[in-house]
Amino acid sequence: MTRSAGASCSVSIAMCGSGGAGVMTAANMLLDAAADAGYYALFGRSAGPQIRGGEAAALVRLSSEPVTSVDDTTEILLAIDWQNVHRFAAELPLDAKCVIITDPTQGDVPEVMAKSGARIVELPMKDLAKEIPGGRPNMIALGAICQLIGLPIDTVTEVLGKSLKKKRADAYEASVAAVKKGAEAAGSMGTTKRLPPVSDKPLRWSITGNEGAGLGAVRGGVTFCAAYPITPATEILEWLTGALPKIGGTFVQAEDELASINMCVGASFGGAPSITATSGPGLALMTEALGMSLASETPVVVVDVQRGGPSTGIPTKSEQSDLNIALYGMHGDAPHLVVAPNSIGDCIFTTQWAVNLAETLQAPCIVLSEQSLGQSRGIIPAPADVAFTGKRSIAQSPAEGETFKRYALTNTGVSPMPVPGTPGCQYTADGLEHTETGLPSSQAGDHFAQTDKRLRKLTGHEYGDHWATVEGEGELAVITWGSSTGAAREAVERARADGIKAKLISLRLLAPSRPEAMGKALAGVKKALVVEMSQTGQFHKYLRAEYDLPETQLLNRAGPLPFRPHEIHSRLLAMGGK
Template sequence: MTVSSGSVSIALCGSGGAGVMTAANMLVDAAAHAGYYALFSRSSGPQIRGGEAAALLRLSAEPVTSVDDTYQILLAVDWQNVVRFAAELPLSADSVIVADPAAGAVPDLLAGAGARMAELAMKEQAQTIPGGRPNMIALGAVASLIGLPVEAVVEVLGKSLKKKRADALEASIAAVRLGAEIAARLDLPCRRLPPPQAHQGRWAISGNHAAGLGAIRGGVRFCAAYPITPATESLEYLSTALPRVGGVFVQAEDELASINMCIGASFGGDPAITATAGPGLSLMTEALGLAVASETPLVVLDVQRGGPSTGIPTKSEQSDLNIALYGLHGDAPHLVLAPQSIADCLFTTQWAVALAEATQAPCIVLSDQSLGQSRAVIDPTPAAPFVARRLLAQTPAEGEVFKRYAVTNSGVSPMPLPGTPGCQYTADGLEHAESGTPSTQSSDHARQLDKRLRKLLLQEYGPHWATLDGDGEIAVITWGSCTGAAREAVHRARAQGMSVRLVAPRLLFPTRPDDMARALDGVTRILVVEQSHLGQFTRYLRGEYDLPARPEVFSRPGPLPIRPGEIHARLAAMGK
């Protein structure tokens, strides 16, 4: 008995060493090999590495940018501390729980959903195969239950385990086939994958790796950073990718050193990036002000997590918005961008490099844990048409005095490479005259403030400033990682005849009042969706934009993701 739908969501649970993450990664790769798209995230406890965890997957014949409302299959190798993740594992009466009877009874928090239950003795069955492992039994069982060809899994095993001993590969293949055979006999009413689309060479990539690739494509050739969850994977990628393109990676002693190294590298002519999370961004704010005052381009990738302080390092939240927008002292205009999907981490980071270089300003890219540490199967992303071009100064004519901070119509002044004859100047955090000489004159201060803002306001951002979808009377306004769920909810509402549109800014600063007014033309009701406790994005919208209606707000902090069905329910209530 099967249930047809466009996607299947699966949760794999197990204690440390049970191998559920390994099985989940192989399932994603097998899905990609068979022609499907996928989204894979993990929920782990405060230990950050090791220990119990839940692998959360959604497979589909269409691109996937959001978790679904419920999980159709929950498979548990064991139940160790699963209560930590119970709120993140929504089930329904249409769900199926498959568990090893040796692990004990299904916890009440999960059993109460009314899901159908089945037993699969993974540990016992694994022991029938020399070298067999329960997670490979689980992998074969899940593939069978959702209709994923077992041969696709076997193909992935061959690639993943090619460096292992031959008997290890043989044991894994035998366990996968056995798990598939047993699951086929369970006759469970599982939702199965639809036929895949034609495909060629899709990528399986995380948001952190995509951001690193975007930085390389954008022209970054220097990175200094200090490891921090959940941004570290972007640094691991850049540490190996930068040397291959003639760049340099430095693991600094702390966040203060890392951003100042990047400012120095950029001053020397190399586009630079650092990556961090909320606590690190707090430490970097003084140096960001230096980059604003000295007009030195720089990109800071902030992979947001739950706060304040150490907060929840392994969970996602959109609560760094205020510090990214307003956290620098003084009037310090700078760029703030936010990617909207794992694939968009690549596009937005590449764009950030180009904008930082063009405007000679620092740019903060607000990713988050749910984008950075999740892995997706996506179509190959061609390089965006953004090239990092810095307006370089040339040796001035004889008798001409070089003015590094000359007040220009565009606000951008030629920036010399160190050693350019005749282009010596002072670059520091003090306010200055056009020459760079420190100044306390009110006229110099006002001119330089106007200049630093003008160059951002006059920059050409084009249609990339936001994602716009539809022209309905109700507008869902959201940002960052909430965009995927909001888009899916908007499409569901439209399918039911509602007049709904989506507006998701990618460029958060400088604001685009004229563009936003056009995007909201004809709107009579607004729903703002965000993942923060204080409604930071709502306050930003109301403070920076003239909205056509007072917005309703769907806001909550992490770690629970906002799901499409929740947004759809709010829209349905607004439409009555």
């Protein structure tokens, strides 16, 4: 299998263990040490349906180049113990080039992993930890991994100093001793994949997609959030609880999703740009209020961090299956905005853009993020500070003798919205169809005029190049969205290395559709591969309904398994005749 530069300059590691084993702590320290040494990273967590506690796997990919996708295999798998780790077997692909590090006191390597042919190496983590007062097996593991991949141990001890030295000197000393002992023990394990050296340390950020969504909301001008906690969106709310008061904003934890969306619509009506965050079950509850937001032309943003469905589904895993409810879930003809970030860093930009669009167009905007973006941490290039913020058109008091028309039929479809209390600008804002002044109406002419207005302001807006990420040229194209973009990008790079000219089209604006822009992006493309994490091919069906496509193939499945670059790459080779 041909590997891209991105694959050759990275190492993929998984650390597994039962609740309390400390694999997440060790993985976070590994990530921080790699960042200090100048590397980029992607760090995700795999957990069981209990959401918190129990067995877990920390999945880390370190690279000398920016990385936005998991790799084809888990090159180093370390298990502090094997309690229920077999449940993660499908998420930890192994082959004969991989290494499994196991503690011989914790039982045999599960058969499903042992039969992969990976080299098995024993490391008595618990026994080695007992030799150090206060020593912990996870620090033995951390030292061993750093030694194997070539990450300087001094960098790790500096990270330990930042987190432990001022709090507990004894814990710091024990951890440093354990890391060094683990590194020493790794000297007899043989060779593994090592990180390439880095010559410089460009400015990078350590951030999760959910933190990025919160930052994007604040950058976009949001000053109010009401929400009800739900996995995997809760971290957005946690971030905003600290950020909003600092800018004079307000956060309210509502009693449920119905209350939260109605509070946001009310706050927005009062002049405060508003946002809420939820997941699929919460979005289902919010659709009626979103219809009221649309009919009353009151801007609001909803971030849906998608998880496996239907119903409660799999709260801790990713899926791209909320697309249909986001696009079509509201009753009636209900044109609205749907956008989707395609990387951890893009969660910042896309959420900021969503606020801008909602405020400018006075419409509800749904941001379709995903668990694998929201709850994963990345060491990413420092993102640009984009200048735009929400630009709501504010109504002024009408001239004497004039009647204020809140829903005036303007050329753009956008009519100025007053701040409550503005003299002469009283109007009714509810879910009923209405005249230009807001008076409830069941007349056909008013309905025709207002439905045209609400559609015109979205389809006539100039979205610029933000509608999609388009990279490369060729007769083959991969069309995708959301978290599948990272694997697709790496696959396209590999195809180019094999002499196949291919391009990537990752949609950021899902509604309204942009047929003219897509036509330009597909110019010269003879075959397209649509990649999505949905069992029923929701994205593919949407594309076929809205766009003129060339000969198209579909690569899809339900969550929670992410696409690996080699899956997309092999399809491109077949489509390109290689």
